[in-house]
Amino acid sequence: MSDISRHDREISSNLASWQAKPLLRLVYRDIHLAIARELAPLPGLAVELGSGIGNIKEVIPDCLRTDLFPNPWLDQTENAYALSFGDDSxxxxxxxxxxxxxxxxxTALKELARVLRPGGRILIYEPSMGALGKLVFGVFHxxxxxxxxxxxxxxxxxxTAADADYYAAQGNASRTFRSEQVELEGLRVESIRHFSQLSYVATGGYSKPQLYPTRAYPLMRRLDALLDRMPALFATRMLVVLSKPVA
Structure with missing residues (x-):
């Protein structure tokens, strides 16, 4: 069985990079803003699973940040296979x-659907396997x-959820969410958007060198907007919005 504590070690490493790279913080802020625009306009909890270093709260202040492991900047621990929240909450x-x-x-989506309110949303941000995405994540990650x-x-x-081990397959979202016609565990696919996110790739992420100066970020975002039109070639990221139908 893989060592699930590897996830916690990665969080510690990512935190050091986050503090050292202002450009990384700019890029993530814009990604979080894109996610925030897709939130269901319902009263109730907004919960992030796998919050890592917990930076989403800068954009969504009332978001409950959770992860498998406790850290001082997180609100509570949660396992996606066995959430502590009540039904429809x-x-x-x-x-x-x-x-x-x-x-x-x-199995995880069934559990997420259980706790989600009718009309609520699940927002999934993942690697996308355009040609550039395959190169970036296949060679450099x-x-x-x-x-x-x-x-x-x-x-x-x-x-059981206690048996969960470390697992990674970065292409799984692209393979699962191929079209908006897919039906998943009582959830409906509202939208699937693909992004080039070259502005993120060239930051070097958390572990590689930064390839452009921070002041060039607005120019890189304009380039992203052009490349977004050709997802088969340039997509490296995707945002999937799922909803729970109202009975």
């Missing part, structure tokens, strides 16, 4: 780079894209 669930860590995504590996949708009998 959460207005919005945000998963930023979490879906590709779910070994059994169908330590996690596998696993495009040819079988996706095990549901956990086997007898499996």
């Amino acid at each position: 959460v207005a919005n669930l945000i998963l930023f780079d979490v879906f590709h860590h779910l070994r059994y995504p169908g 330590h996690e596998p894209i696993a495009l040819r590996d079988e996706i095990t949708w549901l956990a086997p009998g007898g499996w």
Whole structure:
């Protein structure tokens, strides 16, 4: 079984990079703003699963930040397979780079649908496998894209959330959310948007060198807008919006 504590070690490393890279903070702020614009306009909790270093609160101040491991900047610990929230109690669930860590995504989505209010939304931000995305995540990222590996949708009998181990397959969102016609565990796909996010790629992320000066960020965003029109070639990121139908 893989070492699930690896996730916590990555968080500590990412925090150091976040503090050292102003450009990274600018890019993430704009990504979080794009996510915030898709939130369901319902009263109730907005919960982020897998919050990592917890930076989403700068854009969504009332967001409840959670992760598998406790950290002083987080609000509570949660496991996507066994959430502590009651049925129909959460207005919005945000998963930023979490879906590709779910070994059994169908099992997790069932649990997310359980706690989501009718009319509520699940916002999933993930790697996208355009040609550039395959290059960036396949060559320059330590996690596998696993495009040819079988996706095990549901956990086997007898499996529990306590058995969760470290898993990564960065191509899983692109493979799962191929069209808005997909139906998933009682959830409806509202929209799927793909982004080039070259402005993010060239920051070097959390582990690679920054490739352009911070002052050039507005120019890079204009380039992103052009490349977004050709997702098959340039998509590296995607935002999937799921909703729970109102009965």
